[in-house]
Amino acid sequence: MVAVQVSKRIDRSQYATVDERGKKIKYARRTKKLSRSVGGTVALFIFIGIFAIFMVMPMVLTVSNAFKPLDELFYFPPRFFVRNPTPTNFSDLFILMQQSWVPFSRYILNSLIITGFGTVGHLLFASAAAYPLAKNRFPGSKFLMSIVVLSLMFSPVVTAIPNFFIMTQLNLIDNQLAIILPAFSASLGLYLMKQFMEQIPDSLIESARIDGCWEVGIWWKIVMPNVKPAWLTLIILMFQALWANTGGTFIHSEELKPMTFAMNQIAAGGIARAGTGAAVMFITMIVPVTFFVISQSRIVETMATSGMKE
Amino acid sequence: MNNERNAFQKIFLPKPANHQRNSTWSLMRQNKQSYFLIAPYFVLFFTFTVLPVLMAVALSFTSFNMLQPPQFAGWSNYIRLFLENEVFMTALQNTLIIAVVAGPVSYVLCFTFAWIINEMPPKIRAFMTVIFYAPSISGNVFFVWLWFFSGDRMGFVNGLLLNWGLIDAPINYFRDPRYILPILLVVQIWLSLGVAFLAFIAGLQTVDRAMYEAGAMDGIRNRWQELWYITLPSMRPQLMFGAVMQITASFAVGDISIQLAGFPSVAYAGETIVTHMMDFGWIRFEMGFASAIAVILFLMMVGTNKAVQRLLRKVGT
Numbered sequence: 334m335v336a337v338q339v340s341k342r343i344d345r346s347q348y349a350t351v352d353e354r355g356k357k358i359k360y361a362r363r364t365k366k367l368s369r370s371v372g373g374t375v376a377l378f379i380f381i382g383i384f385a386i387f388m389v390m391p392m393v394l395t396v397s398n399a400f401k402p403l404d405e406l407f408y409f410p411p412r413f414f415v416r417n418p419t420p421t422n423f424s425d426l427f428i429l430m431q432q433s434w435v436p437f438s439r440y441i442l443n444s445l446i447i448t449g450f451g452t453v454g455h456l457l458f459a460s461a462a463a464y465p466l467a468k469n470r471f472p473g474s475k476f477l478m479s480i481v482v483l484s485l486m487f488s489p490v491v492t493a494i495p496n497f498f499i500m501t502q503l504n505l506i507d508n509q510l511a512i513i514l515p516a517f518s519a520s521l522g523l524y525l526m527k528q529f530m531e532q533i534p535d536s537l538i539e540s541a542r543i544d545g546c547w548e549v550g551i552w553w554k555i556v557m558p559n560v561k562p563a564w565l566t567l568i569i570l571m572f573q574a575l576w577a578n579t580g581g582t583f584i585h586s587e588e589l590k591p592m593t594f595a596m597n598q599i600a601a602g603g604i605a606r607a608g609t610g611a612a613v614m615f616i617t618m619i620v621p622v623t624f625f626v627i628s629q630s631r632i633v634e635t636m637a638t639s640g641m642k643e
Numbered sequence: 644m645n646n647e648r649n650a651f652q653k654i655f656l657p658k659p660a661n662h663q664r665n666s667t668w669s670l671m672r673q674n675k676q677s678y679f680l681i682a683p684y685f686v687l688f689f690t691f692t693v694l695p696v697l698m699a700v701a702l703s704f705t706s707f708n709m710l711q712p713p714q715f716a717g718w719s720n721y722i723r724l725f726l727e728n729e730v731f732m733t734a735l736q737n738t739l740i741i742a743v744v745a746g747p748v749s750y751v752l753c754f755t756f757a758w759i760i761n762e763m764p765p766k767i768r769a770f771m772t773v774i775f776y777a778p779s780i781s782g783n784v785f786f787v788w789l790w791f792f793s794g795d796r797m798g799f800v801n802g803l804l805l806n807w808g809l810i811d812a813p814i815n816y817f818r819d820p821r822y823i824l825p826i827l828l829v830v831q832i833w834l835s836l837g838v839a840f841l842a843f844i845a846g847l848q849t850v851d852r853a854m855y856e857a858g859a860m861d862g863i864r865n866r867w868q869e870l871w872y873i874t875l876p877s878m879r880p881q882l883m884f885g886a887v888m889q890i891t892a893s894f895a896v897g898d899i900s901i902q903l904a905g906f907p908s909v910a911y912a913g914e915t916i917v918t919h920m921m922d923f924g925w926i927r928f929e930m931g932f933a934s935a936i937a938v939i940l941f942l943m944m945v946g947t948n949k950a951v952q953r954l955l956r957k958v959g960t
Contacts, residue, residue, distance in 0.1 A: 462684035492695035640880020
């Protein structure tokens with residue numbers, strides 16, 4: 334592809350002058366536009382277009398399937414988009430919910446307890462720890478931060494087996510706290526919060542300290558209101574992690590399991606329940622995605638400070 | 644009140660100034676409110692993250708079946724893992740293939756997408772961000788891939804191929820060892836535009852505009868030079884963070900394999916280190932052996948992360 338120069342380059346020689354030491358002074362003059370080749374732009378847009386279709390296709394299919402009547406789900410050749418949208422799948426799902434052995438409202442309550450307490454606790458614990466790590470230097474602060482960063486480098490699956498023994502020792506097996514407590518101490522949240530808090534001006538904190546404010550007070554009254562974008566980020570990351578949690582190895586009693594578990598059971602019902610399964614997938618998907626759409630700009634703002642310095 | 648620094652001080656404080664004896668303790672006393680604030684988090688963090696790692700290392704040298712107390716077994720778990728356990732070699736190979744393909748591909752895609760959509764108008768940018776980020780936050784929606792690669796003729800891939808006459812019988816993708824790993828790769832890449840992608844979008848928006856103007860004056864000709872000499876170096880911290888996220892995720896593939904290809908998968912074609920660990924941990928109750936697998940996975944993740952971080956420091960120089 335022939336690169337077409339869009340911008341008009343200014344002849345620099347007529348602006349360049351020499352300073353006392355013989356060095357050239359460069360005058361920052363606004364160029365019309367940064368040099369962009371049309372061919373490159375077209376190629377990049379085609380590239381991203383193809384991948385955008387790849388990314389969005391399964392999501393569209395999820396939505397489309399949720400509204401397909403049964404005969405369209407099993408139509409040959411398969412149709413991607415729904416022709417006669419119907420809410421039957423959702424009403425079937427509703428009927429199934431009412432017939433479940435444990436009342437479905439119980440699953441919903443469990444999900445609310447786990448995601449609610451887990452998310453709020455994580456936000457409070459992680460930001461309380463993030464403030465001193467970001468703004469104060471005390472013996473051990475660097476060491477603690479370095480283990481947190483190290484813990485970002487391995488996934489929680491590594492600790493799954495020992496964690497089971499720890500939960501047994503703490504008597505938390507078959508207790509929702511086994512999901513909630515580890516969520517409090519997730520390291521990504523602390524890391525992002527600490528990075529975001531570093532940009533709060535020190536003078537703000539110093540003046541409060543001179544007024545005799547306690548560290549806890551500074552954290553709660555001055556730091557926290559200033560990091561609201563980071564709140565949302567921690568909330569959505571933890572919310573979606575807990576929302577997808579099925580209770581795993583820790584929760585055995587049916588009446589303590591979260592909604593995702595029950596939903597997966599319905600979705601695993603095979604061909605006979607293909608329609609309700611599609612409805613279930615639609616519901617599990619739509620909640621976190623809606624949450625993200627609403628809070629997107631705040632989250633991106635937090636991520637700007639996420640960088641790692643060496 | 645003596646000159647000797649105790650073990651605690653040696654770990655936590657590099658060197659006390661000579662004229663300030665016991666400065667560590669006085670510093671700690673001055674900062675007791677800070678300790679009060681970090682205490683709740685770190686008590687839990689040590690209980691559920693640090694302690695388990697240490698326990699996994701300790702358990703990996705024992706033979707432990709959950710009924711009898713663990714017995715010291717030396718290196719035998721590791722020896723068995725590498726010399727006698729052929730399935731582990733399959734698992735290791737699959738994990739490395741996924742990590743080597745999905746890791747870098749997803750990393751490059753995260754950055755490329757962020758870079759391209761960064762120049763779009765804000766509304767379109769927000770829309771594209773949702774499209775790319777949504778798969779990674781929507782929980783178990785990767786089940787939908789079962790509709791694409793379903794083994795009967797209702798699956799989209801089979802349906803299209805049958806309709807075009809390319810095959811005469813539906814292919815059972817998730818039961819055929821040849822197809823399992825490639826499909827897992829596709830699904831993993833689809834799922835992997837997560838936190839790193841957001842970090843790149845945010846990072847690109849913070850690059851100083853004046854740098855580009857200065858660069859244009861200094862003879863940067865096209866967007867590729869601009870990318871290499873200005874954008875990438877100024878985003879180095881985000882690039883590091885993104886690398887950590889992508890590497891960790893690409894080594895931890897296990898759940899999608901279990902959900903899509905079954906557990907265990909046909910001919911262990913979808914077996915990864917994570918599924919292998921779950922097999923020995925939750926099904927055979929060989930906790931010592933499973934812990935050895937966990938330790939190997941831990942070392943691979945941390946080792947790769949450290950190596951890549953070293954590499955990324957050279958970007959744009």
